[in-house]
Amino acid sequence: MARAIHWERNEDPVGIWEHRGKVVLAGAGHSKNTDRRWDGVSMDRTLGAYVVEAARAAMDDAGISPEDVDGIVTSAGGQPAHMSLGSQWGPLRPFFDAPYDSEDGLTYVTAEWIQKQMNLPNVQYMNSHGETVWNLIGLAAQVVGDGRCEVCLVPYPNGNIEGRYHQNPSLEARGGAQWSNPWGWGLSGQGFVFDQYARKYGTNHERMAPFVVQEHANGLLWPYSYYAQHEPGPFTTEDYLNGRWIARDLSIFDCDRPVQAGACYIVTTAERAKDMKQQPVYILDHTESAFTPRSLVQTLDDTESWTDIQAKRSYAGSGLRPEDIDVFAPYDGFAVFTQYFLEAFGWRGVKRGEAHDFCADDITLKGPNPINSGGGNMGTGRMRTVFITDPMEQLQGRAGDRQVDIKAEVAVTIGVLPSNAAALAFSTSPD
Amino acid sequence: MPRPIPVPDAISKPFWDACNERRLIVQVCTMCDRKQFPPEAECRECGWQFHLEWLETSGRGTIVGFSITYDSRIMAWQEEQPFNNAVVALEEDPEINFFSNLPGVPVGDVPVGATVEVDFIAVSDDQLIPEWKVVE
Amino acid sequence: MAILLSFDIDGTLELGDPPGGVTIDMVRKAIDLGFIVGSCSDRPLSSQRRMWASLDIEPDFVASKHQLGLVRAQFDDADAYYHMGDRDTDESAAKENDFGFWWHTEAELEPWLELVNSD
Ligand SMILES: [Zn+2]
Numbered sequence: 001m002a003r004a005i006h007w008e009r010n011e012d013p014v015g016i017w018e019h020r021g022k023v024v025l026a027g028a029g030h031s032k033n034t035d036r037r038w039d040g041v042s043m044d045r046t047l048g049a050y051v052v053e054a055a056r057a058a059m060d061d062a063g064i065s066p067e068d069v070d071g072i073v074t075s076a077g078g079q080p081a082h083m084s085l086g087s088q089w090g091p092l093r094p095f096f097d098a099p100y101d102s103e104d105g106l107t108y109v110t111a112e113w114i115q116k117q118m119n120l121p122n123v124q125y126m127n128s129h130g131e132t133v134w135n136l137i138g139l140a141a142q143v144v145g146d147g148r149c150e151v152c153l154v155p156y157p158n159g160n161i162e163g164r165y166h167q168n169p170s171l172e173a174r175g176g177a178q179w180s181n182p183w184g185w186g187l188s189g190q191g192f193v194f195d196q197y198a199r200k201y202g203t204n205h206e207r208m209a210p211f212v213v214q215e216h217a218n219g220l221l222w223p224y225s226y227y228a229q230h231e232p233g234p235f236t237t238e239d240y241l242n243g244r245w246i247a248r249d250l251s252i253f254d255c256d257r258p259v260q261a262g263a264c265y266i267v268t269t270a271e272r273a274k275d276m277k278q279q280p281v282y283i284l285d286h287t288e289s290a291f292t293p294r295s296l297v298q299t300l301d302d303t304e305s306w307t308d309i310q311a312k313r314s315y316a317g318s319g320l321r322p323e324d325i326d327v328f329a330p331y332d333g334f335a336v337f338t339q340y341f342l343e344a345f346g347w348r349g350v351k352r353g354e355a356h357d358f359c360a361d362d363i364t365l366k367g368p369n370p371i372n373s374g375g376g377n378m379g380t381g382r383m384r385t386v387f388i389t390d391p392m393e394q395l396q397g398r399a400g401d402r403q404v405d406i407k408a409e410v411a412v413t414i415g416v417l418p419s420n421a422a423a424l425a426f427s428t429s430p431d
Numbered sequence: 432m433p434r435p436i437p438v439p440d441a442i443s444k445p446f447w448d449a450c451n452e453r454r455l456i457v458q459v460c461t462m463c464d465r466k467q468f469p470p471e472a473e474c475r476e477c478g479w480q481f482h483l484e485w486l487e488t489s490g491r492g493t494i495v496g497f498s499i500t501y502d503s504r505i506m507a508w509q510e511e512q513p514f515n516n517a518v519v520a521l522e523e524d525p526e527i528n529f530f531s532n533l534p535g536v537p538v539g540d541v542p543v544g545a546t547v548e549v550d551f552i553a554v555s556d557d558q559l560i561p562e563w564k565v566v567e
Numbered sequence: 568m569a570i571l572l573s574f575d576i577d578g579t580l581e582l583g584d585p586p587g588g589v590t591i592d593m594v595r596k597a598i599d600l601g602f603i604v605g606s607c608s609d610r611p612l613s614s615q616r617r618m619w620a621s622l623d624i625e626p627d628f629v630a631s632k633h634q635l636g637l638v639r640a641q642f643d644d645a646d647a648y649y650h651m652g653d654r655d656t657d658e659s660a661a662k663e664n665d666f667g668f669w670w671h672t673e674a675e676l677e678p679w680l681e682l683v684n685s686d
Binding site: 176177182189247 | 469514518527
């Protein structure tokens with residue numbers, strides 16, 4: 001069932017987006033460091049500090065000044081509402097002096113907090129409800145297209161306080177948990193769907209290795225990747241095959257590593273971007289989808305039908321065909337669901353059940369099929385922002401060592417989950 | 432092993448009470464003739480609450496797939512690792528699922544496709560929950 | 568008497584992330600004393616090998632967290648086996664494979680030295 005939130009394009013038929021090619025990505029910035037966690041001491045490495053650092057970098061990238069910014073659209077905690085990916089800092093631990101006297105700035109970062117810290121004098125539109133980074137860019141593109149603001153700062157925080165998270169000590173299973181926790185059901189959902197996939201198409205978990213290994217190799221070429229900064233050696237097939245199970249068939253090397261980092265984009269109109277520094281990346285479309293399983297579990301059938309609906313919606317909204325897409329970036333956090341997006345979009349003609357064959361062939365950066373040229377979350381850590389930054393840089397021809405050899409004029413990126421997704425289509429041209 | 436105990440709410444209480452009587456019930460919308468589990472305040476098809484009733488099921492189903500948990504986030508389960516996580520489809524409506532750890536079935540030896548029958552196990556002094564056993 | 572020491576890395580060794588209290592000097596001393604020494608961690612095997620190489624140490628083994636049983640099989644003539652780490656997964660891996668277990672906070676005190684002294 002689709003959620004009816006006004007800005008989203010989630011009701012079929014969506015039709016070609018009314019602002020197709022009139023809104024652009026004009027800049028990107030990242031915090032210099034991508035950390036495993038916050039140490040609770042370094043006030044120059046807080047989530048808020050990283051977001052401000054990223055926002056300044058994005059403004060420099062676009063060549064704009066604080067006076068130019070008239071909108072801030074963010075996702076306070078990187079997730080729906082203000083919920084953070086990791087834990088809260090308080091209430092058991094004391095807060096700090098302003099501006100770190102509440103969770104805002106530490107475990108989530110609102111538009112209001114950013115506006116105040118950055119002294120942006122002309123902001124007239126603020127929204128902190130961008131959810132995950134694909135929805136966030138979609139929301140920003142819509143509000144700029146609708147004229148609510150013209151030069152929009154779009155930060156995406158990714159916070160992590162303690163390293164490992166989501167440990168649940170409760171012996172009481174309330175709400176939705178009453179149907180799952182008494183049986184210890186959790187990440188087993190990922191394993192279950194992959195197991196159904198492997199049975200249906202005669203494949204197995206080991207055949208994920210070429211994809212994950214290639215993502216790590218690509219990620220090492222992105223300077224903001226956690227691995228490029230902290231574990232710069234190659235990740236091998238042997239490494240992947242020796243990963244321990246979290247929930248079969250989900251191994252530890254299918255899980256993205258939580259990190260602390262900030263990123264920011266500049267979304268503006270095509271008209272206004274003419275005066276800015278970078279070659280604009282035109283946004284052709286955004287579409288969204290959200291589904292609930294009929295009963296307790298998301299099955300492979302659900303997964304395939306939901307991703308099919310999202311892919312069809314995306315093509316209908318952008319007017320693209322599968323063969324138009326040069327750069328394709330399907331979300332991989334968890335790696336074991338990436339194939340559902342790839343097969344739904346039919347990039348490079350990949351059909352249901354064919355993803356592992358496809359990835360066993362040449363998916364290198366310099367080959368014909370460089371899927372997730374940015375490295376995805378597996379190659380960069382749980383930032384998600386490489387799914388925006390890399391397609392953008394590929395289209396601008398400034399991806400450096402990651403630059404693909406194929407033509408890079410149209411890109412599609414999709415995330416976050418088969419059950420709750422948004423797709424974005426980018427192009428070097430407004431048409 | 433102490434495991435998370437379901438805390439019934441207004442909507443789920445009839446289900447958990449029925450478990451204590453060793454009956455497996457699901458919601459049914461008499462308007463849509465559609466079964467619903469987990470229970471909700473309204474029928475997801477027609478949106479009405481007035482036509483929702485409880486229906487006793489056959490208590491039989493089929494194992495449609497499984498996972499094995501090795502590293503749970505639910506701390507109470509961590510000492511039981513690894514353990515089976517099977518998914519059961521209800522005989523009269525295979526789109527309705529239940530979870531099972533298949534007590535007694537060795538880890539990983541889950542017979543996908545096998546018929547199973549509901550059984551109830553105690554998770555506390557006053558709460559039974561549905562479990563499932565393979566029918567020979 | 569051959570005693571095998573298996574070190575978790577992150578949260579246990581001083582160069583782990585987060586850093587633990589077991590220093591590389593303690594590890595070197597254990598090697599000098601003739602212990603069988605290696606790492607058993609959630610890090611990829613290649614990453615573990617790179618870590619040891621950067622310290623100029625040749626470990627007797629590297630293993631993923633679920634592979635203590637393979638380590639035991641590889642050194643089946645050792646007299647005693649110990650793993651140390653900072654997580655429940657370390658403790659349960661040790662228990663399942665009949666290794667002695669020290670929490671990272673215990674390991675900082677080099678409890679293995681007593682095993683040779685009492686010899
Ligand atoms: Zn109904």
